[in-house]
Amino acid sequence: AQKITQTQPGMFVQEKEAVTLDCTYDTSDPSYGLFWYKQPSSGEMIFLIYQGSYDQQNATEGRYSLNFQKARKSANLVISASQLGDSAMYFCAMSLPPQASKIIFGSGTRLSIRP
Amino acid sequence: SAVISQKPSRDICQRGTSLTIQCQVDSQVTMMFWYRQQPGQSLTLIATANQGSEATYESGFVIDKFPISRPNLTFSTLTVSNMSPEDSSIYLCSVTGTGIEQYFGPGTRLTVT
Numbered sequence: 001a002q003k004i005t006q007t008q009p010g011m012f013v014q015e016k017e018a019v020t021l022d023c024t025y026d027t028s029d030p031s032y033g034l035f036w037y038k039q040p041s042s043g044e045m046i047f048l049i050y051q052g053s054y055d056q057q058n059a060t061e062g063r064y065s066l067n068f069q070k071a072r073k074s075a076n077l078v079i080s081a082s083q084l085g086d087s088a089m090y091f092c093a094m095s096l097p098p099q100a101s102k103i104i105f106g107s108g109t110r111l112s113i114r115p
Numbered sequence: 116s117a118v119i120s121q122k123p124s125r126d127i128c129q130r131g132t133s134l135t136i137q138c139q140v141d142s143q144v145t146m147m148f149w150y151r152q153q154p155g156q157s158l159t160l161i162a163t164a165n166q167g168s169e170a171t172y173e174s175g176f177v178i179d180k181f182p183i184s185r186p187n188l189t190f191s192t193l194t195v196s197n198m199s200p201e202d203s204s205i206y207l208c209s210v211t212g213t214g215i216e217q218y219f220g221p222g223t224r225l226t227v228t
Contacts, residue, residue: 033215043205045158045219047116052215091157101146101211105157 002027004094004106012112013082020067021077021109023092033095034075035103036066040088048090051075079111087113117142117210119220127226128198135194136223138208143188148217149181152205161206164191198227 003026013019025034036048051059051066059066067076079086092106118141128134138147149161161181162170170183184192195202203226209219 035216037219043222043224045207045209045222047212047216047218050216095215101148101215101217102160102163103217104160107157 002029002032002094002096002104004092004104006092006106006109008109009107010110010112012114014114015084016081018078018080019082019086019111021079021090021092021111023075023077023106025073025075025092025094027073027094027096029096034066034068035093035095036064036075036077037091037093037105038086038088039091039108045091049077082113084113084115087111116212117144117218119208119210119218121206121208121220121223123223124221125224125226127228130199130227132198133194133196134198134225135192136206136208136225138191138193138220140189140210144210145188146211147185147191148209149183149191149193150207150209150219152207152222154203158207161193195225198225200227203227 005024032053034051038046049059049061049064049066051068058068063080065078089108091108093103096102120139122137147164150158152158160173161176162172164170164183164185166185166188182194205222207219207222209217
């Protein structure tokens, strides 16, 4: 069965430092997609970054990059130069083939940025 | 990206009553999704709603409890029926963008007393 695991329930980071949020996944299907979403205290879900299982290069979006290690089944999110506004819950998620629109979510990591 | 609105943004309801949540998208989309996020938990998919057909429910969710309508390509409703305090959650709708990513509405915070 497909599964997403986030082992860090909470993290504290100093402003301007880089932070890595861990995510491992489990699937036997070779075709899948991996996502990261940010959920601030307002409750909205904000799409951050996507990595396809066949993508050769790690995805990057501004200060966000996804460290994709396929053999280890990990998809860690790296936030460079963290800002106070980065404080939020972060969810790793995976799309389930063949219905690629269906997504399962990990349990989330609460990131707190210290000034 | 799609712009999604939900109504109401929050509500406090009595046990045994029903609440209908509306989801409006600014563009036509084939598939819409409804998720539940219980307090302090992650998101769980309730059902997938396609226009013109019955919604497809995930394990643990049934149509009698969570009836869904999808009258057109920009609108859907989710009803939470015969509510109990365990139904207190954030309910979110989402749609697939031009790529594979999903975009979410702002959510409806439901408290059942």
